[in-house]
Amino acid sequence: MSTLHTVNKSPYERFAFASCLAHIAPGDALLMLEDGVLGARRGGAFAKRFAEAGGAAAVYAIGPDLEARGVKREDVAEGVEIVGYDGFVDLVAHHARVCAWL
Amino acid sequence: MADNPKKKFLYVNRKAPYGTIYALESLEVVLIGAAFEQDVALAFLDDGVFQIAEGQNATGIGMKTFAKTYRALGDEVRKLYVERESLSERGLSLEDLMPIVYEDENEDYVQKPSIHLVDRAELARLIGDSDVVLSF
Numbered sequence: 001m002s003t004l005h006t007v008n009k010s011p012y013e014r015f016a017f018a019s020c021l022a023h024i025a026p027g028d029a030l031l032m033l034e035d036g037v038l039g040a041r042r043g044g045a046f047a048k049r050f051a052e053a054g055g056a057a058a059v060y061a062i063g064p065d066l067e068a069r070g071v072k073r074e075d076v077a078e079g080v081e082i083v084g085y086d087g088f089v090d091l092v093a094h095h096a097r098v099c100a101w102l
Numbered sequence: 103m104a105d106n107p108k109k110k111f112l113y114v115n116r117k118a119p120y121g122t123i124y125a126l127e128s129l130e131v132v133l134i135g136a137a138f139e140q141d142v143a144l145a146f147l148d149d150g151v152f153q154i155a156e157g158q159n160a161t162g163i164g165m166k167t168f169a170k171t172y173r174a175l176g177d178e179v180r181k182l183y184v185e186r187e188s189l190s191e192r193g194l195s196l197e198d199l200m201p202i203v204y205e206d207e208n209e210d211y212v213q214k215p216s217i218h219l220v221d222r223a224e225l226a227r228l229i230g231d232s233d234v235v236l237s238f
Contacts (some may be wrong), residue, residue, distance in 0.1 A: 002230075003229055003230055003235075015148060016116070019116065019147065019148050022222055022226075023147075023222065023225060023226040023229060024226070025226050025227070025229075025230050028230075096233075097229075097232060097233065097234065097235050098235065099114065099229050099235040099237060100235075100237040101116075101237065102116070102117075102124075102237050102238070
């Protein structure tokens with residue numbers, strides 16, 4: 001069964017996001033939370049990278065974290081599904097393991 | 103614990119030692135996990151590879167050189183996977199790491215290396231093969 005990878009650091013400040021993308025397997029899921037959601041902004045240098053590297057993975061971002069940081073729904077890159085905390089719980093429940101990239 | 107099947111624990115170490123408390127905390131948890139007779143493996147990638155670098159001495163910065171404890175993990179923890187790309191990106195090779203070994207009880211207690219170099223794709227598979235991933 002697949003892995004849910006979580007990233008809570010901005011890809012523009014830390015290497016964690018890039019390292020996560022380098023270790024993600026087909027069928028895995030990626031969830032951006034806290035400062036990690038800054039990577040989800042459309043037009044950002046990083047949005048292109050996870051579209052390529054995470055191509056085999058489903059990509060999610062936590063809505064309240066986006067909202068808190070002023071990233072509007074329409075600013076979120078294509079292919080990123082916005083989820084609430086209930087969606088976070090569902091993702092954890094539907095994957096065999098969680099790998100946090102701190 | 104006798105009724106519970108062994109679980110495969112993978113400790114993912116990505117931070118350099120001393121600058122933050124992550125590395126030391128990971129080691130503490132690894133020692134606790136080993137005491138519960140689980141199937142324990144450690145992964146060292148990104149700056150985590152510096153945790154097992156040879157020649158550490160933290161006395162000058164007033165901290166404990168806890169790296170020595172990795173050499174004492176001994177027979178409980180004998181799977182230390184180190185990512186080859188992370189080493190080379192940082193100008194390191196296997197020779198720059200501490201010689202961490204265990205004694206194989208099935209082969210007259212001959213010493214064998216606990217460190218296994220793996221590439222990035224193999225490390226990704228290790229994550230996928232684990233029951234529990236603990237990140238530090």
